[in-house]
Amino acid sequence: MPKLGMEPIRRAALVEATIHEIGVVGTLDVTVSRIAKRAGMSSALAHHYFGSKDQIFMAAMRHTLTVYGAEVRGALSMTKTPLERATAIIRTSFSAMNFRSEVVAAWLNFYVLAQTHPEAKKLLRIYQARLRSNLTHAMRPLIGARADASADRIAALIDGLYLRHTLGGTSPNPEDPVAVALGLLAQELEGGGRDAG
Amino acid sequence: MPKLGMEPIRRAALVEATIHEIGVVGTLDVTVSRIAKRAGMSSALAHHYFGSKDQIFMAAMRHTLTVYGAEVRGALSMTKTPLERATAIIRTSFSAMNFRSEVVAAWLNFYVLAQTHPEAKKLLRIYQARLRSNLTHAMRPLIGARADASADRIAALIDGLYLRHTLGGTSPNPEDPVAVALGLLAQELEGGGRDAG
Amino acid sequence: MPKLGMEPIRRAALVEATIHEIGVVGTLDVTVSRIAKRAGMSSALAHHYFGSKDQIFMAAMRHTLTVYGAEVRGALSMTKTPLERATAIIRTSFSAMNFRSEVVAAWLNFYVLAQTHPEAKKLLRIYQARLRSNLTHAMRPLIGARADASADRIAALIDGLYLRHTLGGTSPNPEDPVAVALGLLAQELEGGGRDAG
């Protein structure tokens, strides 16, 4: 019997390497060779396990969303009050794991990919729906019907803060994204906001 | 008979073609040949005028930002009250011209480019600073010191709505980005929001 | 518990699978993996038994020629008259077994292989010599010295009909190869043909 059970290990290594490389290059213009090398194997083996570069990307994307989803669920499970829930969702979005610059770079490029790739688009939409749904459920007990519009704003703000973070890097970045997002949350919960204009 | 003054015409055609192609492909993976063909010339001529693909992108980026800036200035020039100013800035960000799907796609990809390309990063930061500055100035007379934090939130929200728009497309998209953004503006102006938490 | 006598079974399965795959693809561009999979084993095992792809091909070739030879001998053994012999040879060449489209495809590709591969060339020459010899012996009693030239023509005609069969497929194929070949046989036996011109 051959050396067995390598597949999940290899796949995980490739997924991790993919996100890392996207972070380094800032683009989906990463070569399979580089990914494979970083994952400690030949590019041929990468193809053996994933079939195509495209599917490597999709796996990386699914992994990123899964990790995010798991972190959110974990954080929510430790909350008691609605306010804690809303706060937890926001904090998780900017947690050390999810807000690593390479992960943020990957997110950005997944949005690019989604424009062409239906499956990628589907995944991002699922993420968005879940984020909105989580926020709405957390806020409904606090502000009732206004929760939907509030969730919309907070969700979009989070995405916007991600986007801005890609530019961040070296400069002395004064506004902490978490603070900005929690600031909005506080405001949403506070008073009789009406929608639109 | 060399046609005089061809240069600006050619350059403009290339810039427009570039944005269009980015919109079509959804990526910066557009070939110079395709851009040139769409602009009605050979790829060699495109290189003659711009030197490299990179510089074509930068020109397209500058053009996009310039158009946006001009629209904002134009809109602001027709306002009287602070509220009108703030509203005008938001509306312009989603104007027919700036919110064309190809332009939005281009924006997204400019963020990708900015991760690698210092000049691109600089341009995007200028845009962000200007947007925040415009918003702050508009809102200061209305809410005083809170204007800075408010501007931060609104600016980030606008970027987030752009990002979400790239996924939009076919589905029945219920929330109008303009409404969402104006909704936040209304809320910001309304009450005693405090920052962070 | 090592299964005994697996080797001949495995080899036979591989040979059969090879011919089948050549028939499917129409080319020698079949992968060892596909052959092995069809034969119900890993490609590594295929190499274990045959050493190389090349030798798999050679085995398939030998098998094809062997089957053909056996069928001819079998058919000849049931004949009484020279005419029956000649007829039997021709009919066997187009028998259900030998004229299966996959076998014909294999033949064609063996000719391709023979251009590079000395062993393959040798095998095909043996086949040709045997065919000519069989035909000559069958016809000599009937037309004497003319038998040699007649055999040449019939043998070449058979090959030509094989070649044409590879194109056959879907269209309403009017001329039955057997009829054409037997038509030539009849003509050869009939009259005072002289050679050349």
Next chain:
Amino acid sequence: MPKLGMEPIRRAALVEATIHEIGVVGTLDVTVSRIAKRAGMSSALAHHYFGSKDQIFMAAMRHTLTVYGAEVRGALSMTKTPLERATAIIRTSFSAMNFRSEVVAAWLNFYVLAQTHPEAKKLLRIYQARLRSNLTHAMRPLIGARADASADRIAALIDGLYLRHTLGGTSPNPEDPVAVALGLLAQELEGGGRDAG
């Protein structure tokens, strides 16, 4: 103005090189690089002019058939009697140009290609139909209704002789294909052959 009119020259060179390489390798497993190198250019340029390896093959095929067709027409134009026509067709099939070993190798491989490639199949069928038609027309004045069956036999024989020629090469090849084919022609014209049996 650039160096102009290279295209037809390059294409012709590539087609010629393709046939040559097929002759050398004996297979369609020729690399575009080798073809291009033999044609004196980079493989990139070969792709520029033909788009794909496949289309290079198709061009080579069309060229081969065209040359053959032209030679036949030329030969026919210099004939007076039906017998001369039939003879001319046969001789042309084995002319110095068409029966070059590389061309014969190419033919063989075109048959292989035709099994997968519909366009290739179509071309070969056209060739076959034309050959049969030419032969039938030439022979009808001489043997009336029997011309069809005769043409079938002669056409198939010619293909068979091509096939055998691929094995030819070094050995002392006693039977001259032309003699064999003309021998059949003589026999066909001679007597009251009936079809089939």
Next chain:
DNA sequence: AATGAATGAGGATTCATTCAT
């Protein structure tokens, strides 16, 4: 001013083959 011609470099993908277990 303008372009066809031309290429070097690079990347995804495939595959026969080997090896450790």
Next chain:
DNA sequence: GATGAATGAATCCTCATTCAT
């Protein structure tokens, strides 16, 4: 006996870029 693991080598194809005219 049997196979998953693994890779080096090869090949098609694309593209930014240069150049002669």
